[in-house]
Amino acid sequence: MTTAIHPTKTESALEAERCLRMYRRMLMIRLFEENVNDLYTRALMPGLAHLYIGEEAIAVGVCEALTQDDYITSTHRGHGHCVAKGAALDRMFAELLGKEAGYCKGKGGSMHIADPDTGNLGANAIVGGSAGIATGAAFAAKRLGNGRVCVCFFGEGALGQGVLYEVMNMAALWKLPVIYLCENNMYNEYTHYSETTAGDILTRAAGFGLPGEAIDGQDVRAVYAAAKKFIDRARAGEGPAFLLANTYRFFGHHVGDVSRDYYRAKQEEQTWKSQRDPIQLFSTYLVAQNLADQARFDEIYAEVKAEVDRAVQFAVAAPYPSADKVDQDVYA
Amino acid sequence: MPETITATREITLGEAVREALAEEMRRDSRVFVMGEDVAQAGTAFKVLSGMVDEFGSDRVLDTPISEAGFTGIAVGAAMTGMRPVVDIMFGDFVGLTMDQMVNQAAKVHYMSGGKWKVPMVMRATLGATRRSAAQHSQSLHAWFCHIPGLKVVLPSTPYDAKGLLKSAIRDENPVVFYEDKMMFRFKGPVPAEEYTIPLGVADIKREGSDITIVATSSMVHVALSAAKLLEEEDISAEVIDPRTLWPLDEKTLIDSAKKTSRVIVMDEGYGRYGAAAEIAAVIAEGAFFDLEAPVKRLCAMHVPIPFSPPLEDATVPTEKTVFEAARALLGGK
Numbered sequence: 085m086t087t088a089i090h091p092t093k094t095e096s097a098l099e100a101e102r103c104l105r106m107y108r109r110m111l112m113i114r115l116f117e118e119n120v121n122d123l124y125t126r127a128l129m130p131g132l133a134h135l136y137i138g139e140e141a142i143a144v145g146v147c148e149a150l151t152q153d154d155y156i157t158s159t160h161r162g163h164g165h166c167v168a169k170g171a172a173l174d175r176m177f178a179e180l181l182g183k184e185a186g187y188c189k190g191k192g193g194s195m196h197i198a199d200p201d202t203g204n205l206g207a208n209a210i211v212g213g214s215a216g217i218a219t220g221a222a223f224a225a226k227r228l229g230n231g232r233v234c235v236c237f238f239g240e241g242a243l244g245q246g247v248l249y250e251v252m253n254m255a256a257l258w259k260l261p262v263i264y265l266c267e268n269n270m271y272n273e274y275t276h277y278s279e280t281t282a283g284d285i286l287t288r289a290a291g292f293g294l295p296g297e298a299i300d301g302q303d304v305r306a307v308y309a310a311a312k313k314f315i316d317r318a319r320a321g322e323g324p325a326f327l328l329a330n331t332y333r334f335f336g337h338h339v340g341d342v343s344r345d346y347y348r349a350k351q352e353e354q355t356w357k358s359q360r361d362p363i364q365l366f367s368t369y370l371v372a373q374n375l376a377d378q379a380r381f382d383e384i385y386a387e388v389k390a391e392v393d394r395a396v397q398f399a400v401a402a403p404y405p406s407a408d409k410v411d412q413d414v415y416a
Numbered sequence: 417m418p419e420t421i422t423a424t425r426e427i428t429l430g431e432a433v434r435e436a437l438a439e440e441m442r443r444d445s446r447v448f449v450m451g452e453d454v455a456q457a458g459t460a461f462k463v464l465s466g467m468v469d470e471f472g473s474d475r476v477l478d479t480p481i482s483e484a485g486f487t488g489i490a491v492g493a494a495m496t497g498m499r500p501v502v503d504i505m506f507g508d509f510v511g512l513t514m515d516q517m518v519n520q521a522a523k524v525h526y527m528s529g530g531k532w533k534v535p536m537v538m539r540a541t542l543g544a545t546r547r548s549a550a551q552h553s554q555s556l557h558a559w560f561c562h563i564p565g566l567k568v569v570l571p572s573t574p575y576d577a578k579g580l581l582k583s584a585i586r587d588e589n590p591v592v593f594y595e596d597k598m599m600f601r602f603k604g605p606v607p608a609e610e611y612t613i614p615l616g617v618a619d620i621k622r623e624g625s626d627i628t629i630v631a632t633s634s635m636v637h638v639a640l641s642a643a644k645l646l647e648e649e650d651i652s653a654e655v656i657d658p659r660t661l662w663p664l665d666e667k668t669l670i671d672s673a674k675k676t677s678r679v680i681v682m683d684e685g686y687g688r689y690g691a692a693a694e695i696a697a698v699i700a701e702g703a704f705f706d707l708e709a710p711v712k713r714l715c716a717m718h719v720p721i722p723f724s725p726p727l728e729d730a731t732v733p734t735e736k737t738v739f740e741a742a743r744a745l746l747g748g749k
């Protein structure tokens with residue numbers, strides 16, 4: 085086997101593969117979200133959606149460190165987590181448009197996509213609402229001895245919810261394989277987090293004995309490395325951890341939030357978009373490392389765009405559920 | 417026909433609950449109990465005494481005083497292969513669990529298009545007259561009845577408690593199971609052999625022809641005492657216990673109302689927008705043209721439950737209030 089003869093070469097080949105896989109996923113989320121915005125603007129999507137653009141490196145870096153069987157719980161800003169965990173884009177778009185072919189037969193929509201096949205326990209439209217579920221999944225994994233880990237994604241707004249601290253306490257007491265992954269994009273909706281969050285965030289977790297780290301949420305390699313370390317640790321039975329990924333959402337709180345001057349400056353947005361774009365930063369790294377060149381990026385872009393376009397077409401053409409499905413699935 | 421129980425053995429309602437849990441835990445290794453003081457203490461009401469000795473502290477699991485947190489953990493554990501039974505010491509504390517029950521447990525199945533399910537049970541208590549005042553005496557079961565996706569069970573006898581709890585644990589949905597805290601020592605016949613009672617089947621606790629009294633939980637016994645008083649006046653009262661408020665055995669209720677043409681509905685929850693109001697509406701819709709009088713509700717008085725015994729006693733329907741209401745409905749017969 086090559087691994088035995090050229091271990092370093094194989095490792096670097098694996099690393100190169102991983103990098104390109106992560107690049108592709110990040111781009112996939114970006115194009116997915118651009119299309120969501122487009123569908124909204126063209127009045128093809130009912131309701132609203134919360135875009136993940138600017139935060140792609142977090143979901144992708146974390147999910148790269150998970151297996152297909154591992155669990156995640158997600159948030160109202162959940163498309164990125166869902167794509168990163170391996171969901172099919174056509175069924176996601178179909179769900180966003182309320183179509184029968186969607187992941188939840190159109191009953192969930194943007195804020196509730198769930199998919200047992202990829203371990204996605206569901207997005208949650210209650211801020212902090214999935215903290216219990218994530219911890220419970222880790223509890224079951226430990227009891228059943230199936231080696232699974234659960235990552236609980238939440239925004240910094242969820243730091244205001246008491247239930248988060250209740251379950252962190254129990255996760256620490258019972259050494260559950262769960263990672264609390266706080267995506268701090270600095271705004272709880274339209275309010276800067278400094279107005280809502282006292283003290284030091286990591287210290288809160290440390291109070292329960294949870295190890296933690298602050299990570300640059302725009303650097304997919306840093307996210308992956310930290311996630312891998314704590315996920316492996318949890319899988320080895322050493323208990324939960326808390327990761328604080330610092331990031332920024334490039335657009336509105338939701339697709340309809342277009343005039344944002346009253347809560348954040350255009351200049352701030354501009355700086356993040358031009359200097360802290362996770363895809364841009366990663367492509368610069370890949371070129372510098374000779375892992376890819378513009379031609380490769382163009383190729384990936386064309387492939388991803390074709391996949392996203394196909395998915396959108398599928399969803400737009402897909403039929404709505406018939407109204408008589410409305411009272412199905414209330415009880416199992 | 418009233419369900420006939422052929423058992424010589426008598427056990428308490430608390431013992432019936434414990435037997436049901438223990439049998440289900442022996443039968444299915446995924447079943448476990450979690451809550452405050454459930455292990456060595458066997459709960460504040462001692463209902464689970466001794467269970468930790470058989471099943472260990474992993475399956476009879478003491479939690480911090482975090483109702484929302486451990487209920488949420490139960491939801492997630494239920495979704496991923498376990499069958500949790502959470503213990504809420506006093507039903508008044510369910511307020512703390514509401515988001516987990518209403519926005520999570522109840523909706524996961526529907527929101528996911530039927531993909532995830534939440535087979536969990538929440539055991540909680542109801543009932544006043546324990547002199548425990550306003551935050552330890554409420555009967556808040558109607559809150560859960562309002563929510564699609566949840567099932568709600570209110571047994572009135574040890575026999576029903578055991579059979580229904582076993583079914584609740586085997587159910588694929590979140591079920592809220594209410595025990596009257598004043599009834600844990602109430603005795604009744606329970607067969608030693610295994611049995612279950614399906615959710616959604618009412619039981620006619622006493623047959624009668626002049627008036628129907630629908631009653632839940634401990635109110636069933638108040639209704640049965642009242643029926644005896646009425647019998648002395650030559651009034652034949654039928655007493656029906658729906659046993660589960662959702663699913664609700666509407667047919668049995670409506671059929672009885674059609675037969676007797678007069679109905680009282682008793683429930684220890686609040687009357688306004690309560691369980692009794694729903695049952696009254698079901699009967700009014702289903703038996704209107706057979707009714708001789710409006711359906712009468714007898715429920716907890718609409719006040720916070722007071723501490724002082726004469727005040728507290730005044731808040732709960734008694735056999736006397738039922739007796740008088742029945743006579744009034746029968747036009748002073």
Ligand SMILES: Cc1ncc(C[n+]2csc(CCOP(=O)(O)OP(=O)(O)O)c2C)c(N)n1
Nearest residue numbers: 161209210211239240241242269271272273
């Ligand atoms: C319990 C609850 N309260 C309020 C809301 C309304 N709400 C939706 S998103 C949001 C802000 C959430 O901020 P954060 O958790 O930081 O996530 P972000 O939107 O920044 O990704 C609020 C207040 C809600 N969905 N749930």
